[in-house]
Amino acid sequence: xxxxxxxxxxLGQIARHEHLPVLAxxxxxxxxxIASPDATHPSIPIYPTxxxxxxxxxxxEAVTICTPPQGRHPIARQAIEAGCHVMLEKPxxxxxxxxxxxxxxxxxxxxxLFASWHTRGAPAIEPAREWLATRKVRSARIIWREDVRxxxxxxxxxxxxxxxxxxxxxxxxxxxxxxxxxxxxxxxKSELFYPSNRNAPxxxxxxxxxxxxxxxxxxxxxxxxxxxxxxxxVETDDGLLHFTGGGGGLTIxxxxxxxxxxxxxxxxxxxxxxxxxxxxSSASDVDLAPLRLVADAFLLADRKMVExxxx
Amino acid sequence: xxxxxxxxxxLGQIARHEHLPVLAxxxxxxxxxIASPDATHPSIPIYPTxxxxxxxxxxxEAVTICTPPQGRHPIARQAIEAGCHVMLEKPxxxxxxxxxxxxxxxxxxxxxLFASWHTRGAPAIEPAREWLATRKVRSARIIWREDVRxxxxxxxxxxxxxxxxxxxxxxxxxxxxxxxxxxxxxxxKSELFYPSNRNAPxxxxxxxxxxxxxxxxxxxxxxxxxxxxxxxxVETDDGLLHFTGGGGGLTIxxxxxxxxxxxxxxxxxxxxxxxxxxxxSSASDVDLAPLRLVADAFLLADRKMVExxxx
Numbered sequence: 001x002x003x004x005x006x007x008x009x010x011l012g013q014i015a016r017h018e019h020l021p022v023l024a025x026x027x028x029x030x031x032x033x034i035a036s037p038d039a040t041h042p043s044i045p046i047y048p049t050x051x052x053x054x055x056x057x058x059x060x061e062a063v064t065i066c067t068p069p070q071g072r073h074p075i076a077r078q079a080i081e082a083g084c085h086v087m088l089e090k091p092x093x094x095x096x097x098x099x100x101x102x103x104x105x106x107x108x109x110x111x112x113l114f115a116s117w118h119t120r121g122a123p124a125i126e127p128a129r130e131w132l133a134t135r136k137v138r139s140a141r142i143i144w145r146e147d148v149r150x151x152x153x154x155x156x157x158x159x160x161x162x163x164x165x166x167x168x169x170x171x172x173x174x175x176x177x178x179x180x181x182x183x184x185x186x187x188x189k190s191e192l193f194y195p196s197n198r199n200a201p202x203x204x205x206x207x208x209x210x211x212x213x214x215x216x217x218x219x220x221x222x223x224x225x226x227x228x229x230x231x232x233x234v235e236t237d238d239g240l241l242h243f244t245g246g247g248g249g250l251t252i253x254x255x256x257x258x259x260x261x262x263x264x265x266x267x268x269x270x271x272x273x274x275x276x277x278x279x280x281s282s283a284s285d286v287d288l289a290p291l292r293l294v295a296d297a298f299l300l301a302d303r304k305m306v307e308x309x310x311x
Numbered sequence: 312x313x314x315x316x317x318x319x320x321x322l323g324q325i326a327r328h329e330h331l332p333v334l335a336x337x338x339x340x341x342x343x344x345i346a347s348p349d350a351t352h353p354s355i356p357i358y359p360t361x362x363x364x365x366x367x368x369x370x371x372e373a374v375t376i377c378t379p380p381q382g383r384h385p386i387a388r389q390a391i392e393a394g395c396h397v398m399l400e401k402p403x404x405x406x407x408x409x410x411x412x413x414x415x416x417x418x419x420x421x422x423x424l425f426a427s428w429h430t431r432g433a434p435a436i437e438p439a440r441e442w443l444a445t446r447k448v449r450s451a452r453i454i455w456r457e458d459v460r461x462x463x464x465x466x467x468x469x470x471x472x473x474x475x476x477x478x479x480x481x482x483x484x485x486x487x488x489x490x491x492x493x494x495x496x497x498x499x500k501s502e503l504f505y506p507s508n509r510n511a512p513x514x515x516x517x518x519x520x521x522x523x524x525x526x527x528x529x530x531x532x533x534x535x536x537x538x539x540x541x542x543x544x545v546e547t548d549d550g551l552l553h554f555t556g557g558g559g560g561l562t563i564x565x566x567x568x569x570x571x572x573x574x575x576x577x578x579x580x581x582x583x584x585x586x587x588x589x590x591x592s593s594a595s596d597v598d599l600a601p602l603r604l605v606a607d608a609f610l611l612a613d614r615k616m617v618e619x620x621x622x
Contacts, residue, residue: 073497095607096407097497097600101522104495161501161613184415186384186408190472199614211412289408295606296406302472303510 003030004085004279007060009050009075010067011036013155014089018118019064022268028276033057050075054082062112062279065089070162073098080105085112087275091171091291092116094162103286113284114275117175121270122247124258128180128232131252135236137181140216143231144173145224148202149311152222158200159309165200167294169230170220174290176247177218177232183210184289187296195309202309206297314341315396315590318371320361320386321378322347324466325400329429330375333579339587344368361386365393373423373590376400381473384409391416396423398586402482402602403427405473414597424595425586428486432581433558435569439491439543442563446547448492451527454542455484456535459513460622463533469511470620476511478605480541481531485601487558488529488543494521495600498607506620513620517608 006029008015015036023031034041035050047053054060062085065076069091076093079086080102092115093099099115106113119125146169148158157163164171178185189207194200206218230246239253247267249260278285317340319326326347334342345352346361358364365371373396376387380402387404390397391413403426404410410426417424430436457480459469468474475482489496500518505511517529541557550564558578560571589596 073499095498095611096603097495097519097607098499100603101495101497104522162611164610184408184412186412187406188384188409199612208408211415292407292411292606295603295610296408298609298612299475299606300406300473301510301609 003028004061004276005030005032005059006062006064007031007033007035007050007053009035009063009065011039011041011046012066015066018268019066022272026272029062029272033060050078054078060084062087062275068157068163069094070157070160073102076102077105080109080111080113083109083111085275085279087114087116087271090115090117090175091164091168091294092286092288093291096288096291096295099286099288099291103284106284110282112275112278112282113286114278115286115288116271116275117172117287117290118267118271119172119176119247120179121267121274122176122264123266124243124247124250124260125176125179127257128241128243128250132180132234132236132241133182135182135238137183137210137212137214138235138237139214140177140181140232140234142173142177142216142218143229143233144170145219145221145229147225147228148222154311159198161199163200164294165198166202166204166220166222167297169222170204170218171290171294172246173218173220173230173232174293176243177216178287178289178293180232180243181210181234183212183214185210185216185293187293187300190297190300190302191304192297192301193304193306195307196305197308197310202306204297208293314339315372315587316341316343316370317373317375318342318344318346318361318364320346320374320376320390322350322352322357323377326377329579330377333583337583340373340583344371361389365389371395373398373586379468379474380405381468381471384413387413388416391420391422391424394420394422396586396590398425398427398582401426401428401486402475402479402605403597403599404602407599407602407606410597410599410602414595417595421593423586423589423593424597425589426597426599427582427586428483428598428601429578429582430483430487430558431490432578432585433487433575434577435554435558435561435571436487436490438568439552439554439561443491443493443545443547443552446493446549448494448521448523448525449546449548450525451488451492451543451545453484453488453527453529454540454544455481456530456532456540458536458539459533465622470509472510474511475605476509477513477515477531477533478608480533481515481529482601482605483557484529484531484541484543485604487554488527489598489600489604491543491554492521492545494523494525496521496527496604498604498611501608501611501613502615503608503612504615504617506618507616508619508621513617515608519604
């Protein structure tokens with residue numbers, strides 16, 4: 001089968017570190033063009049915008065969009081209207097309603113839309129989901145604590161409206177929890193901590209619950225300069241499931257299932273394999289549960305002011 | 312056909328002014344019990360909580376929930392689990408995810424769930440929707456401006472997390488617009504104005520768009536002491552549609568269709584007729600588009616501080 005010819009929009013950190021290496025190895029997709037202002041690449045042609053890219057060539061079958069969430073909707077809409085299959089980096093948009101609009105547009109145009117959540121490609125996801133499927137959950141904790149200066153240097157968009165602040169990483173924890181837990185979860189209480197000089201939260205404490213009544217707590221913080229934590233802990237009637245390092249490691253009832261000592265591997269390979277399968281089966285995958293919980297956290301927020309954040 | 316025997320939870324302003332008079336006249340439903348702490352009624356038995364009501368009697372087939380949105384989920388869940396059909400006052404909950412959970416629970420239990428939007432019962436809704444269905448929309452404005460001291464005296468819950476502030480009335484405008492406009496709409500920009508002593512916005516300016524590209528502006532304000540406005544104006548290729556007084560009046564291309572001079576009539580009759588039809592056809596009606604747009608407005612908010620609000 002010929003590889004699908006694809007373009008990438010937005011050559012920032014995530015595209016360079018994750019998408020380019022995976023696409024260079026892919027036997028499903030071939031990256032043939034990039035749209036990004038002021039970027040360079042040794043071998044792939046670069047266009048300043050997706051509009052110019054699509055005007056210059058008619059061979060593009062699929063597009064991955066890696067620009068920040070604000071302003072992503074018109075780009076995705078343009079790709080869909082040009083008849084391209086579209087994969088969205090996480091979060092899939094700045095609002096639920098704009099992603100809903102993309103879903104309607106993709107269906108009308110007969111193309112695949114994949115709202116990807118990279119943490120769902122992590123190696124611990126499937127074994128955790130399978131094990132939990134037959135257990136009774138008593139409680140869970142989603143802990144995502146990292147140093148914003150280390151992981152998001154100079155990413156000013158994070159603090160602008162639509163940038164989500166602490167939820168930009170925290171939504172990865174929610175994307176993991178909503179996949180591995182056997183019941184849908186809903187929000188009951190939200191405390192958001194805003195630096196006095198910023199328009200987005202730097203930390204969040206959420207109280208959630210699942211349909212069977214189990215309490216789930218989320219603790220997200222961008223100010224963690226000690227041990228960096230990207231963990232989900234699920235207490236069950238059969239022992240503790242511990243999802244660690246963003247899904248690079250997994251321990252179940254004291255038994256190590258996946259050794260999380262090394263680098264997190266295979267996330268984006270899994271995403272692109274899934275994207276290829278969706279295209280071949282003319283399907284879409286737009287699960288908005290993680291973004292819905294984040295929107296709920298803002299909707300229900302008890303906002304607290306904390307000390308200013310200066311990078 | 313025997314009337315459905317129903318209970319009402321939360322005997323506050325909206326229940327006394329709207330639900331009781333309509334239920335007293337209904338030939339579909341009969342109000343036989345009320346759950347509300349510290350309330351009295353001349354002829355209908357009152358119980359302090361829904362739990363005590365359900366423990367005391369086994370004849371309740373349907374429940375309407377009129378308590379404030381915060382804390383409504385466990386009440387609705389209890390009614391569903393007791394096998395009752397449930398109608399929710401607007402907004403249907405404090406978060407999207409909790410209403411989603413109620414939808415899952417209602418389907419599992421085989422009962423009707425109706426997330427009502429009273430403005431959708433207004434007389435102008437159906438003629439506006441029918442006329443717009445065959446027109447091209449150029450732009451629209453949703454203007455909901457009222458005096459909070461006049462319409463929400465002492466309603467402190469409005470200002471607490473989950474109370475929605477200006478969106479408590481503004482969501483009515485969104486429920487009208489999402490029903491009468493021929494295309495789904497999505498949010499592009501949100502400015503929320505917070506009194507410096509409150510944790511909820513007193514005013515909002517939203518920029519939205521429909522799937523065909525038409526720009527839609529929303530202007531919501533709780534500080535309007537002059538002319539009170541609850542209007543939707545839709546500019547089309549065939550003239551202006553003007554939905555006035557929360558749907559009590561309608562003018563199309565200069566021609567008066569519904570005279571909005573009197574009281575807004577028939578909203579709750581229409582809701583209860585719809586609830587009865589849903590129950591008889593074993594269906595549910597949970598359209599979360601208005602609450603999703605409000606959640607999006609909080610998610611994407613550019614928050615501005617304004618002068619303190621003291622009632």
